[in-house]
Structure formats: structure tokens, C-alpha cells
Amino acid sequence: MHPVRRTLFALAAVVGCVEPRLAPNTVASEPAEQRIVVAPAAPNAAAPTTTQSGIGAPMHVSWVVDRFDDHHASLRARVERVPTLSLPLVLTVTVPAGATLAAGNTPVTLPPPSPQGPTEYAYELTYAAPPQQDLLVAVDGASEQMGVHGRAWFRFGRPEPVAPNALPTGPNMIINGRNFGAAVPATQ
Amino acid sequence: MSGVCTAGCPAPRQNCAGVCTAIDSDSANCGACGRGCAAGQTCQSGSCMSVGGPDAGTVDAGRVDSGSAPIDTGPVFVDSGSAPIDTGPVFVDSGSAPIDTGPVLVDSGSALTDIGRVDSGSALTDTGRVDSGVASGCSAIPLGSALSPTVFGGSTAGRLSSHTPPATCTDMPAAVSPDVVYAWTAPSSGTFTFDTIGSGFDTVLTVRSGSCTGTALGCSDDIVNATTTTSRLTLALSAGQAIAIIIEGYGTNSGSYLLNITRGAVDGGTPADAGAPDPCAGVTTDGRCASSTIIEYCSVDTGGELPPSLQRFTCSPGERCAIDSGGAATCVASGTCIPGDSRCVGTSLQNCVSGTWSTTACPAQCVDSTVASFCAPAVPTTTTSGQLLYQARGPNSPSRPTDWSATTFTATAQAFTIVSVRQNADGTLSYFDAVTTTSGNSTGGRFTLRVPTTTTASDFLVAFAMASDGLGGIRYVVANPGFAAPGTQPPDTRGANPNAWAWLFQLNTFVNGGTLTITESMGSGAARIFDYLRFTYDYVTTYLPGSGRRLVAWMQLGTSWTCGACFSARPVSLFGSATSSGQLFESQAWFNGSTADQEYWSDSVTAHEFGHWVMSSYGTSPGEAGRHTIGGRVYPGMAWSEGWATYFSSDARRNPVYSDKQGGTFFWIDIAARSYRYPAWVRPVASAGLEQTIDENEVAAMLWSVRASSVSAPSQLLSALASPQMQGPSFNRGYRAWSWTSIDAFGTPVGAMRTSRPAPYLADFLDALVCSGFGTAAVNAATQPSVYYPYPSASPLCF
Numbered sequence: 001m002h003p004v005r006r007t008l009f010a011l012a013a014v015v016g017c018v019e020p021r022l023a024p025n026t027v028a029s030e031p032a033e034q035r036i037v038v039a040p041a042a043p044n045a046a047a048p049t050t051t052q053s054g055i056g057a058p059m060h061v062s063w064v065v066d067r068f069d070d071h072h073a074s075l076r077a078r079v080e081r082v083p084t085l086s087l088p089l090v091l092t093v094t095v096p097a098g099a100t101l102a103a104g105n106t107p108v109t110l111p112p113p114s115p116q117g118p119t120e121y122a123y124e125l126t127y128a129a130p131p132q133q134d135l136l137v138a139v140d141g142a143s144e145q146m147g148v149h150g151r152a153w154f155r156f157g158r159p160e161p162v163a164p165n166a167l168p169t170g171p172n173m174i175i176n177g178r179n180f181g182a183a184v185p186a187t188q
Numbered sequence: 189m190s191g192v193c194t195a196g197c198p199a200p201r202q203n204c205a206g207v208c209t210a211i212d213s214d215s216a217n218c219g220a221c222g223r224g225c226a227a228g229q230t231c232q233s234g235s236c237m238s239v240g241g242p243d244a245g246t247v248d249a250g251r252v253d254s255g256s257a258p259i260d261t262g263p264v265f266v267d268s269g270s271a272p273i274d275t276g277p278v279f280v281d282s283g284s285a286p287i288d289t290g291p292v293l294v295d296s297g298s299a300l301t302d303i304g305r306v307d308s309g310s311a312l313t314d315t316g317r318v319d320s321g322v323a324s325g326c327s328a329i330p331l332g333s334a335l336s337p338t339v340f341g342g343s344t345a346g347r348l349s350s351h352t353p354p355a356t357c358t359d360m361p362a363a364v365s366p367d368v369v370y371a372w373t374a375p376s377s378g379t380f381t382f383d384t385i386g387s388g389f390d391t392v393l394t395v396r397s398g399s400c401t402g403t404a405l406g407c408s409d410d411i412v413n414a415t416t417t418t419s420r421l422t423l424a425l426s427a428g429q430a431i432a433i434i435i436e437g438y439g440t441n442s443g444s445y446l447l448n449i450t451r452g453a454v455d456g457g458t459p460a461d462a463g464a465p466d467p468c469a470g471v472t473t474d475g476r477c478a479s480s481t482i483i484e485y486c487s488v489d490t491g492g493e494l495p496p497s498l499q500r501f502t503c504s505p506g507e508r509c510a511i512d513s514g515g516a517a518t519c520v521a522s523g524t525c526i527p528g529d530s531r532c533v534g535t536s537l538q539n540c541v542s543g544t545w546s547t548t549a550c551p552a553q554c555v556d557s558t559v560a561s562f563c564a565p566a567v568p569t570t571t572t573s574g575q576l577l578y579q580a581r582g583p584n585s586p587s588r589p590t591d592w593s594a595t596t597f598t599a600t601a602q603a604f605t606i607v608s609v610r611q612n613a614d615g616t617l618s619y620f621d622a623v624t625t626t627s628g629n630s631t632g633g634r635f636t637l638r639v640p641t642t643t644t645a646s647d648f649l650v651a652f653a654m655a656s657d658g659l660g661g662i663r664y665v666v667a668n669p670g671f672a673a674p675g676t677q678p679p680d681t682r683g684a685n686p687n688a689w690a691w692l693f694q695l696n697t698f699v700n701g702g703t704l705t706i707t708e709s710m711g712s713g714a715a716r717i718f719d720y721l722r723f724t725y726d727y728v729t730t731y732l733p734g735s736g737r738r739l740v741a742w743m744q745l746g747t748s749w750t751c752g753a754c755f756s757a758r759p760v761s762l763f764g765s766a767t768s769s770g771q772l773f774e775s776q777a778w779f780n781g782s783t784a785d786q787e788y789w790s791d792s793v794t795a796h797e798f799g800h801w802v803m804s805s806y807g808t809s810p811g812e813a814g815r816h817t818i819g820g821r822v823y824p825g826m827a828w829s830e831g832w833a834t835y836f837s838s839d840a841r842r843n844p845v846y847s848d849k850q851g852g853t854f855f856w857i858d859i860a861a862r863s864y865r866y867p868a869w870v871r872p873v874a875s876a877g878l879e880q881t882i883d884e885n886e887v888a889a890m891l892w893s894v895r896a897s898s899v900s901a902p903s904q905l906l907s908a909l910a911s912p913q914m915q916g917p918s919f920n921r922g923y924r925a926w927s928w929t930s931i932d933a934f935g936t937p938v939g940a941m942r943t944s945r946p947a948p949y950l951a952d953f954l955d956a957l958v959c960s961g962f963g964t965a966a967v968n969a970a971t972q973p974s975v976y977y978p979y980p981s982a983s984p985l986c987f
Contacts, residue, residue, distance in 0.1 A: 055830070055884070056752060057850035058818045083933050084819035087864070142588055145861035145869075146818070149590040150853040163783030165745045166711030168668060168685075170692040171611055173650065175619055176530050176539070176560040177768035181670065181687020183650050184710050186694065 058085045061139050061150035064120070068157065073099075073125040075154060077137040081113040087148065089141040091121060096133035099125045110139070130156035326350040326400045328371035328432055334449065344368055344435065344442040351434045353394050357407035360439045365392075367436035369400045370447065374425035378938040381450050382433055383408075383420035383876075389443030393419035394434045402432060409438060418875070424940075450821070468498050468945075474917075475517035477509035483517040486811075486945075487758065501759050504528075504769035506543050519759075519772055528768025530561035531660055537563050557622030558605040558656035564638070565610075565618045572608075573636040574698065576601035576625050576651055578706040578715035581789045583847050583856070591854050592789050596708055600633035601625055601715055603722045605652040608639045608695065612646070624656055627726075639695055647695035649704065653718035654688055655725070657735065662771055664725060664739040665689075666718045667762065674746030679778045680758055682742075688763065689714040689743075713788030714743050717779055720794040724840045728802055731903045732910050736805030737774035741797075743788060749778045752850065753793050755800035757809070775801055785849045792837050792846040799836030803829065806910035810947035811925050818857065820935015821870060821881040823926040824949035831887025831950070832909070834859060835895070839902050844892055862889040874978040878951040879923060882977075887950055890970040890977065894957070897966030908957040913987040918946045920955055920985035954979050959986035 060080045067074040077091060093106040104123030111119065125135065135154040141147065168182035347366035374380060384391040392409050396402040408419035417438065425431070435445050468486030475485030478500060487499040503509055503519035506527035510520045523543020530539045532554035538545040538561075550563035579596040583589030608620040621638035640647055653666040671683035689711065693704045706712045721741060729735065740762060742749075755777045764770025777797045780787035787793055803809050810825030822830075838844045844860035863869045872882050895901045913920065925947035929939030954971070958964055964981035971977040 055834075055846075055848070056815055056817045057848070057853040057855055059853050059855070060851045061853065082817045082819065082935065084817075084868075084935070140590070143864070144858070145863045146855070146857045147588055147590070148853060148855045151591075152852055160784075163745070164709035165674075165783070166709065166714075168670075168687050168690075170648075170650075170690075171615070171617060173559075173607075173609075173688075173690060174617065174765060175557075175607075176537070176562040177528055177765050178560045178763045178770065179765040179768075180559060180652070180690065180763050181668070181685060183687075183690035183692040185692045186704070186710060 056082075057148075058082045059089075059139065059148050059150050061137060061152045063135070063137060063152050063154040065154065066122075070130060071127060073127075073135075073154070073156070074122070075125075075135075076120040076122050077152075078118050078120050079110060079139055079150070080118040083113050085148070086112045087141040087143060087146065089139050089148070091137065091139045093123060094136040094138070095125065096131035096135055098129070098131040099127040099135070102126045134158075326369060328369040328399065331370050331372045331449075333373045333375035342368065343444045344437060345444075347442070349436070351394065351400050351436060353392050353409075353434075353436065354404045354407050357394065358392050358409040358438060365437035365440050366442045367434050368445070370433040370435075371399075372431055372433055372449065374427055374429045374431070376932050376938070377425065377427045378932050378936055379422055379424050379940055381420060381422045381448075383448050383450075384418045384435060384445055387418050387435075387443070387445040389441045389445070390417040390438040391419045391441075391445060392436050392438050393421060394436075395421065395423060396432045396434065398430055398432065400432045400434050405431065420876070471498055477511065477517055480508050483509050483519070483759070485517065487756075499758075504761050504764070504772070506540070506769060507772075518774070526769060528764065528770065529660070532556045532561045537561055555619070555622055556660055557607070558624065558654055558660075558662055559607060559622060559652065561660060562619050562622075564620050567610075567618075567620070568641040569620055569638040570641045571636055572639045572695075572698070572700045573634065574649075574701060575703045576604055576606065576633040576635065576706070577703055578712040578719070579708045580712060580716045580719075581708075581786070582791070587845070589845075589847055589854065589856055592786055592849065598705065599716075599719060600629060600631075601651065601706065602627045602632040602719060603655050604633070604715075604718070605654045605656065606635045606637060607650045607652065608637055608647070609650055610640060610644075610647050625651075643696040645694065645696055649693045649695055649698065650690050651693070651704065651706065652688055652690045653714055654690075655718075655722060657738075662738065662763075662773075663735065664718075664721050664741065665762075665773075666714045666721070666741045666743060668714070668744045669742050669747065671744060671747050676748045676750055678750045679742075679754055679756065680760070680776065686762070689718070711745055713745070713781070713786065716791075717741055717743055717788050717794050720791050721798060724795050724798040724802075724836075727840050728806075728906065731906045732806055734806070736801065738772065739775045739777060739801055740773040741777045741779060743779040744781045745783055747781045748785075749780060751778065752815075753777070753779050753787065753797055755797045755804070757804045775804060777801065780850070784852060787849055790848045791841055793848050795837035795840045796833045796846070798840075799833030800829065802836055802906075803832055803909060806906075807914040808916045808919075808948050810923075810949060811945060812927070812947065814928065814937070815931055816884060817931070817935035818855075818885075819864060819868075819870070819883065820931065821883055822935070822937060823881055823928075823940070824879050824923060824951075825925050825947045827882045827884045827887050828949040828953065830884035831891065832953075834885065834888040835891035835905075838888070838892055839895060839905070857885065859885055859888045859892050862886075862893075871975075872977045874973060874975055878921065878978060879949070882950075886977075890950070893970035894962075894966050897963065897969070901962075901966070904960065904962055905957065908953060908960055908962070911956040911960060911987075913956040913959065914948055914953065916946060916948070919948045919952045920987070921949065921951045923947050923949050923952070950977075951979055952985075954981070955984040955986065958984040 058081060062078045062080075064076040064078050065073070066076065077093065079089070079091065089110040091106070091108045091110055093101070093104065095101050102124040104121060108121055113119070134156070137152050139148070139150040166184045168184050170183035170185045172182050173180040344366040347368060349364045349366055351367045351369065382393060382395060384393055390410075392407065394407040395405045397405055406421045406423050408421040410417050410419065433447065435447060437443070471484055471486050475483045478484035481503045483501045483503070485499055485501070487497050504526070506522055506525075507519040508522040509517055511517055521543070525540035525543060525545055527540050527542065530537060532538070533547070535550050535552070535554050537548045537550050537554045539548070540546070548563070551566040553564045555562055555564055577598050578601050580599050581592040581596055584591050584593045602625055604625045605622060606625060607622040610618045610620070612618060620640065623635050623637045626632050626634040639649075655663045655665070657663040666689045668687050668689055669677070669682040670685035670687060671677060691706050691710055698704065706715045718741070721739070737757060740760060755775065757775045759772060759774050760776055761770045761772050777800075779794065779797070800809070810829050812823055812825030813829060814826065816822060816826065816830060834846055837846060838859060845856055845858050847854070847856040849855075857864070869886070870883055872880055872886060891905060895905060908914070923946070924942055925945045926937070926940050926942050928937035928941070930937075932938050954967060958967060958981055967979065967981045971979045971981070973979050973981070
């Protein structure tokens, strides 16, 4: 920041010319904030360089494929939990049309987590041809205070669906020497 | 059981080669005939269970299976004499929903009698434990690797005295008091705390290696000398390390006791931990000028599981290192201006070249804008107006969400920068005007700007997720790191072509007064992050003067970060070119762009990370950070930092429910409930003092409780964060930061060492709050000091 900008910046801070704005739109609107006079601010200082991460998910659900061909799939639903997550959980497998569950139970109430490692349940599917829809395993649990909802899909050899990726393929936005890179065309 | 199948072979049995087989439990026919389980697996409910599942394949000395799904309830101890024996796992099935009854201690002999848990019908009940023994000698009661909340207890009255505590531990080592010995094995490497809190007499606690005659690893007489006469000590142990825990009385005392074993350091560590070498060799996180152009600062990047380290940042050409008014090292112009800066003076454009302003007359107008000042071309123009919108998603339920909503909603794009631009035949761009969209949920996102009177297919409106500082610079921006392929990257890395998030709309198809919509397929997740940064920034600066650190928020669709979502006050210069040094941003945040998780819809996460920005900009970050999990107990500095960020997220959103999606798992927590129910929300213990390890959400819940006490509380909390007491470099409570290398499965830091670096924590903040005149009743209601967090609101330490 050049000196002029710094000076103007400080002036803006002193006069307190910040205009309160509204919350982003949400599904349910939020109440307007009441403006309240506050104590004088501390200097803008003493900020460490810690990389602070958000809290991690307490569970991860996945499929482990042991064997898979045009008529048969042998796989395990794998549930990894932090050992402290003793929330009662129910595992449900949804078999797609055209496939038959030859082995394995659903739904299953999971036992408490084991410190030794993940919980796995084995499943066998048979089919005349690979189903067009995916095999879904869902693990759900909720109390009044928290909830978890894990999902994983086995896609019978199909690739993971690729979500639309907004690619910045527009012209490079160089403005008076500053290069902000390319923009995303609205046609995408 | 097996046998010859008859026509009546009932489910879940099945005819396997003529044998009526229990396919729900037969490992050779598990779930189906012929489906054998692999080595190390057993058949449970028709599924092969691996080691670590409900049944790890151990011998079950006490299996009770009255139903179809037996469950391992953990180890059982049977005492047939003076030395209890672990009889192995016990399986109890109380019906259709088996319940883990936890460890059960049974003593039929002279020592401990634990009558364990009893199934009284549909719900198993822990009936507690009773010690009817008279003597244990030096024989130890095996506890395996059990941890609290299981509490072990009994009475030493009537037992023999088989142990003498170290002379360094108590002033009456020679006195004879009865004792009890437990054998315990560390389940993992890390720090563990042993205490006798809750015991009914003056205890002495000793931990020895192996047995009660082994080398003393530590001992404790009084937690607080002559005031809190129970005992506590914290030890760093290796996985599998066997120890003996001896509880006895001070002098000749005896009585009922409790033994608690928890992960982590409750008391902030043993004296041996304090004063470990500072890896930054005295350089603070505020940094210093290592030379005229180099900032040297201490980086505490435990978010990426890296140890603290000394880092350097080189100022751009035309800048020099200086210490700002707050004591932080920064880059300032070494000349009149910073090369690359620009400004308008009337219809002239001034560019900073070699530290001085160079003036150029514009052919038409000169335009000051967020992106840069520039000369508009001498082309006839008119004005056009419109409204910028973007698509977004939120949780699919306000109270018990399970995923992001299946449908999108449309929001107004407030405080975005809109530029009108023409691409010339030679590929260069000419800029006509730049404005900021208006505020307001329904009326926001509006713009009016100059555009060419005659438009072609080469004319565009470009919307930037970039907020002006009102002084020709960028206050905050959402940027795309520009990696070539999807993947997971460490924070503070970028691809070859990073860019500011911007969206290009063709002008010749735009109808004056119409709308422009950034759709989901165009990456409107970046727009949502920007809008929430805008909202929280404006919320904070409504109450706190000053503008904080300039911020760049990174998000690329398909790119996730090793830290998940995270924040750091690492400086970075961006948007430079051959003729411009770009702009310095003093802080960065990284948001998960995984298209499977779509975490960019989590306003909770965006506001949480911005909460770290608030602390970094207006207060002091304690410099303790890293991965953390629900229910984990962490050191006070990290609990304060993360608890504040979660509180701020809820405060800004006016919603105590924090929701997120990671790795395919959507989860939510209601901090107002102050309970997870599952797992247990471990509350602090009053007797453990202010510096105890603590669940970060307990801190968030305390702050949320304080917030609810009055309408002005939110602003008072913000002011307390920014108060002089929270600025450092030292803090009244004298806390010193810990650093650690990783966390274990329980969320407990491992490889921890205490540094000499002063850091603030919750008690300092509560001091600042109370010292500002905030009512102590609300503080006490939040902390519940006599039972939980013992903050002494009647005697705050004021600056």
C-alpha cells in the first residue's frame, strides 16, 4: 500500500464510514443486525502465521472392491470413525435395479467404534450385466445435538461423474499492468 | 450348530450342500453358501468382519449370545484371588439393539469387587463398582489400556502397604499408608494424564515403569499444595508401554479413591515440557525485518502437520521492510509510491515507475477502480444497468440436515466489481468503466456503468469476486490457484496460472435493466464464498474500526487442500506482471473445491475461517493449530482459537448449528446444546485449573452462552477480542504455547512440546471481557466455575 493509500485508509477508519450490509441470501432469511456502539479498537497487530484448519469429519464411508466382473461383484462397505464417535449408526445398502444381493445384510446397526480400525461389512452382488445405476452405501446417525450422514457409491466400472468445472478460458484480464488472469465465460 | 437340513431349515440358516448352515455366523458360509471369510475375519450378521470390527476374532471367555448379533463389550476382569484376571471380551445382546456395556470388573476374592453392569431389561445399566477387598500387596489390577470416562475406584482402607512413594514426591514418604496398584498399558504414543480427582482423602499418586517396583516415572501429592489434595500427573508414553499406577494416602491416610486416565495434558504439561527450544529462535509470528527488504517470521503451520519454522518473505521491488504501528513486520513503499500502483488525477493517469509517479493524459476519461486505475478509450459510450445474481445451495434442512439442498436458490451478488471491456482485433483489451455492485438482499447486486454505445460480440461485462478498499486497492478477493488438474494440494501453493475469480458476460446479448447470473456450472461456489466474506467483513467492521489484514481466499473446483479449509496470515503478492509488482495480501484462506463435497456451500466453514481472520487481524492468534476432530481435547491455545472461530461463525450467521461436508460425509453440530450426546461432550473439570486441555466446542459453547445474555453482547465480545489485553506480546495469565506434530485417533495431540512463546487463551479473553465491564453473572453462567471451567470472574486480571 502506498503512503497516500495508507493515509486515506487510516482516515476512513477514524471516521468509521463503514456501511452495515445485509447477510447473504439464505433459504431462511436472517434477522437484521442491530448497530451497537463499541469500545475503541485495538491496533491492527500481533497476527501470527498459524495455518488453522476447520474441524475434520468424524466419519468416512467407502467401498473396498475385492472382485468385480460382468456378472459378479464382491466388495466391502468400510466405515472409518473417530473412536469417540459412538453415535448409533445404521448402514444401509441400496442395490440398483438388475442386481441381486447374494450375500450381506442391510440395514445393519453398527457396533461402537473400535480403536483398532475401521468396521467392514462384506457384500456379494450378482447380475446378468452391470447395472446402469450405482450401488449406494449410506451410514446415518443423528441425535438432537449432532448428526452424520456418509455416502459412497460403487459404479460398476464406470468413471466417477465429472462435475462441471468452470474453466477460465476467457481473455487474460490485464488492467494497466495488473494481471488478474482469465475469466470464466458465461457460456459454460 | 449344523446338521442335516430338512425342509424346515429355517432362516437365517440355509441349505449348504445338504447341511443346514447358520450363514449369519458360519465363517465358511458367511452370508451365502460357499462364501468363506478371509483369515482374521469372522462372520457377523452374514458379513465377514475384519480385525477391528465388532469381533476381532479373539477367544471369548465370556460370550453371551442370546440373539443374532453379539457384540464385544470390552475386556472383563475376574478376580479369583488377589490378582484379577482378564477373561477376555464379553458379548452381551439385550435384544435387537446390542449395547456396548464397556469394561466390566469382577472380583470374587479379597480385593476389588466390581459388580459391573447389569442388564435390567431393555437397557443395560452400569451399577458401579464396589471394593470389598482388604489387601492387594504389590500385585496389580490389570486395566488393559482403558481410558476415562471409565473410572476405576475403590477404597484403600484395610489394604496392605506395599509401596513407598519417591521422597521427592511427598514430605512424608516413610509414613505407612495402604495402597492399590493398577497395571496399565499406553494404547498409543502420546501424553496421558492420571489423576485421583473425586477421591475422598488426601492421595499420593505414583507411576512406575512396569511394576510397583519399577523406576518411578512421576508422582504427585497435591494438585495444588495443601489446597487440592488429590493428585494428578501427566506423562508422555510410548505405544505399548506398560506402567504401574499406585494410589496411596498422604501420611497414613486411606479412604475411597477414584482413578481417572485421560489422553492429553490436563494441567498444561509437566515441568519437563516447559521451555522447550523455540524452533523459531525467538523470532515471533509478527516477524521482524531480517534485511531492508526481507521479512522473517515464525510460521506455525501445524495445519499441514509441519513443525513451527522460520520463514522469509521478500518485499516487492520498490518496497522495503518496516514495522507497522502494531509491531508486525510488513512491506511499505520505499519511494513515493509502489511500482505498479496507479491513480487518476483528473483525466490523467498516474503510474508508479521506480518509486515515483509518471503522468499520462488519457484520451477520454481516467477511471479509478478496485482492479486498477486506467484510461478509458475515446469511444462513444452510454450507460447500462443491471443486477448480478448467483446460484447457491444450503443445507437441506435447517435443523437436521443430511446434505446440501437438491435445488439451488438465487442470491444477489453484493460488492462485486463489474468492469466493461472490449477485446480489440489484436487481442488486447480496452476498459471502459468499473463499478461496485450495490448492497441489499433484494436490491443488492445492482450496477450502472459506461459501455460502448455500439456493442459487438467483442464487448463484455466482467464480474470480479473482488472487493474494493475504497482507495484503489483490493480488500479481499476469491482467487483460483490455477492447478492444471484436480487433486489435493498443500496450502500456499499455486499452479502456473492463478487468477482472480471473474465471470465474462457478453454485452451484446444483455438487455439494459436485465440480470446476469453466475450459475453453478460457472463456479458460483466462489461467488458464495465471496458473498460470505463480504457479509462477515462488513459485520466485523461495523463494530471494529480498522480494516484488518488484506485477504485472498483460494478455491478451485476439483482442488482440495491437505489442511481441509484453513487460514494463515502468510503474506503473498498477487496479480503482478512485467510492469507491476502486484498487490500484497497479508493473509490467505483456503477453501475446499471438491465437487463431490461442495464445501463451498458451507457458510459455517467460510465464516469459521473468517473468524480466524478476525482474531488474526484484531487480536492475537495463540499460534497453536493443526488437525482437530469432534470430541478431541486440545491445548488451551488451540481450543481458544478454534472455539472462537466456531463461535464467530455462529454469531455471524446467528445460528448455533455448524454444518460441513468432507470426504462424502455431511455432519452437523449444535454448539448451543453443549452436548454431542454421542460421543460424550467432555466438560472441563473445575479442579483441573484454567490451563486444562479442553474441547474446542466447549469454548465455542461458552462464548455462545455469553452472547445470549444481552443484545449488546456480540459487539462486546468482538471488542474484548480487540482489546489491548489481547494484543500481547505477553498475556496476563502467562500461558505458553504448545506445538505438536500430529493428533492421534482420539484427536489428542502427540509429539507435543511446550514452547516459551507467550500466547493468549480463553481465560485471557474472559479477563478482557470482564475488565471491560461485562457482567460477571453471564460469564459465570457460561463457565459454571464451581463445577466446570474455573474462571474467577470476581478477580479478573486487568491490563
